[in-house]
Amino acid sequence: MCRWLAAYTGVPVTLERALYAPAHSLIDQSLHSELGAEATNGDGFGVGWYDAQPTPGVFRSIEPAWNDANLRELAGHITSNLFFAHIRAAIGSAVQQTNCHPFRHGRWLFMHNGYLAEFATVKRDLVLAVDESLYPAIAGGADTEVLFYLALTFGLQDDPPDAVARAIGVVESVGHKKGVQYPFQGTIATTDGERMWVFRYSSEGKSRSLYFTKHVPTLRELYPERELLHDVADDARVVVSEPMGDLPGAWREVPESSYGVVGGGEDSLHRFAVKAPASAVPVGA
Amino acid sequence: MCRWLAAYTGVPVTLERALYAPAHSLIDQSLHSELGAEATNGDGFGVGWYDAQPTPGVFRSIEPAWNDANLRELAGHITSNLFFAHIRAAIGSAVQQTNCHPFRHGRWLFMHNGYLAEFATVKRDLVLAVDESLYPAIAGGADTEVLFYLALTFGLQDDPPDAVARAIGVVESVGHKKGVQYPFQGTIATTDGERMWVFRYSSEGKSRSLYFTKHVPTLRELYPERELLHDVADDARVVVSEPMGDLPGAWREVPESSYGVVGGGEDSLHRFAVKAPASAVPVGA
Amino acid sequence: MCRWLAAYTGVPVTLERALYAPAHSLIDQSLHSELGAEATNGDGFGVGWYDAQPTPGVFRSIEPAWNDANLRELAGHITSNLFFAHIRAAIGSAVQQTNCHPFRHGRWLFMHNGYLAEFATVKRDLVLAVDESLYPAIAGGADTEVLFYLALTFGLQDDPPDAVARAIGVVESVGHKKGVQYPFQGTIATTDGERMWVFRYSSEGKSRSLYFTKHVPTLRELYPERELLHDVADDARVVVSEPMGDLPGAWREVPESSYGVVGGGEDSLHRFAVKAPASAVPVGA
């Protein structure tokens, strides 16, 4: 499954401003994508956002995002300082709300642009590796939801990079035992509402693209005539699958096998290496 | 078409609190109604709410309200000091978002529990009586949407009781010419975000029910043990098709052929009389 | 989850005739039920039918059956000599097509009116007991789908009563180990397109109702003035959760802890006893 994702942290804005306003916006991208693996992403979408409530809100729909009247409506009325948006192109699992990203557990959101290769082959063993207490919370049939529950099993809420490295480690371990050459592909974004962790990795070493906005004050100097940049706070950060808008030099690509920590005062970029499971995961147990 | 409606004005609350919390809540009512004309109301629903944006938000869906994951989600994250909620039981027009209440025009919301009798017979003449500049805004095929645009044609934004009286006047005039014995039935609620106007009227004089909450301080004296009432501000008002909760004496029925003005400091109840059109509405022109 | 079900075998008829025509039809029952556990069944529906193709067709939707334009349309154009119809009232699992009955595997259809008690508690162990080669075919999150795959694991295609007895045996065994008092409730219908097997059983011994039509020639003698009966072939059989129509004496109740074999020339009724698993099913493995 190939999907688009976008995440924002910064001064509170309406979703509408972020989703619909920029040229080559996320909504445009749901109709036409240039760098994506699939040309069209019309198999549902989702947005997740933080507000004063104890858990983030999530709105998911199986209609194409570009003509969804409710998405446009809600986008004009939901204001948030951190939100995730995702548009899906399903290959394999059903087009249903429970398969739409972002997935949520407590205060955490999780989304993915990519796939677990030959998911039908590896699914049973991966689901078995999910902590038994978390198992009943799996509501749908998407590969990403299982990946999220694996990461939660391995401590996502305590140490996201370690948990994601271990989760993909299990995916690769099970996949290789089942004869899958490149078990994992994609970019991932997860957040607790304070900071975002974003990952770019694939077993093959040819991962889907991921971009950050550069430092806003620097962009303002580069493009003094851009009003949008004057409205945006210095600490605003946008992470996207594909650059939005038409500002050359405004985006910084996340390198292969890397992860970034975004928001909460300081950004950082790190090398990302998968952690193989200590003991063998039972196959076909 | 029979439908349920509920409206709230008062201190800002989440929709969840109002829609899901009370025993015999609006959501319960969508499954089981005791006073309603139809036992089940499962043909879509809608909520409209006011916030800092220039126009109210509207979320409408064609799935049954009682199991709609997005409604429950949004209800937990949308806070408003005035909102409308409506659940539909379609008889005649299609189950589609554009037929779900509340309808919106600028800052106005409008919803209705009832029907225009033999709508297929009278629709063309009624649509012709809508102001030509408003006509293109009619998006669906529901009788209530046409009634709303008739009321807008007759000055809803300036004098709601007069405009509704004239709009129903046209409905009755066209209906009688077409041989419809009782052209209008139902209760109506409309608002500009400041006050609500609610109407109870039917051509036959046997209108569907409509209730107000009584004065909150009085209710608090009556039911000192009810925590809910302690949280609610003195000026909170709820208008419903059927009483919610189990507090005897908490609700006041709106009498036949009456309208109320609710919110904005003072409530009042008035006699409602339909105003026949000055000149004959052309039939089959 | 409580649901309605109906099955027909006999001379080819349109689904419309069977679903919409009788007084107190299945579609009526989706709005109002008298004997059912829930008053309203509006969380999706499904029909499955056999024709000249190698596998039966299945049409499932999450909209309420009573106003679904596509169901009415298809019902008027699909003709079959054996079909299943089901209407769902979800409690627990999501309202999505992959959770709607009937479920299909190869030439087999399967549907259920009832529930696996405390499904979230027992789900993981039940899914583990499904044959590993069948596991990837589980597409949704409904308890009945897992029951169906358990029955397939235990040889549904060779000996349906034995396989269903073993499948419910596992449900009861796992349930009891997890502290569930009455793990299974409901009626089941399954077919290979030639015959139907229908079951009535509950761990508590208080099962939901299930009815057969009586011998058509006998009914014709009883009700000579009923035209409908003249059109129906001698071998027509209908199995329903609740009697349809208003012919006293036309229906025969399936007794507690019984199963029937219907169609294919001869009907028979048998005692149904659950078969406990030979070896213990591992819990929390």
Add this chain to the structure above:
Amino acid sequence: MCRWLAAYTGVPVTLERALYAPAHSLIDQSLHSELGAEATNGDGFGVGWYDAQPTPGVFRSIEPAWNDANLRELAGHITSNLFFAHIRAAIGSAVQQTNCHPFRHGRWLFMHNGYLAEFATVKRDLVLAVDESLYPAIAGGADTEVLFYLALTFGLQDDPPDAVARAIGVVESVGHKKGVQYPFQGTIATTDGERMWVFRYSSEGKSRSLYFTKHVPTLRELYPERELLHDVADDARVVVSEPMGDLPGAWREVPESSYGVVGGGEDSLHRFAVKAPASAVPVGA
């Protein structure tokens, strides 16, 4: 609104064979189109087909065609000797079943790939020109549905080319009075279940494309190795917006301002000229 259309007449086949089988099939076209005005057509679809019933069946859905489980299912089970298929890209009117093509009236189906320019401006006058007895049958808000009812008003059932010429005549007359430069664009297909009439016309003289299959026996000589052609009867005809499959020379383009009569033994191609209304259509009456 831009849309794709395809129509088939010939020996009975399953819809699946026609919709999914050819390379560059209609379903592919819903994802990627090369000649179409919009790159993606994901705002619902519809199929209409003839069988032994008195009126054709119609199945319409607002989900994208390419991943619709029900469409794939029904396509495998519906066999017909004449069917229409349509995929929508909405611009303007709502994404709802009542706006999906093909539209039906009695035994007639009608679909359109194109638009009525500035529909909101001309809609009221066009709807007024629909015969009053037909008006109540208009169920949605799409421009094509109004065009269909205009054509029915002008005698579609008696003389399709004349009725379509008069209907577009009214569209152009009203449009020009309202200041619309090029009021009509598109290709149209209509049928009574025996023959199909297909039209290519635009006010600007730059119409969207339309293609026929060539004579099947000739194609068989050209491509003796193609098995598909051996299965197809000599009288099979396919009409499409864009050629399907990869057989050079298999398709014949319908010229500008032309209409064809297809099926029923003999095909013919004619010049198409719009007929202006005899008396002025009242504007803003």
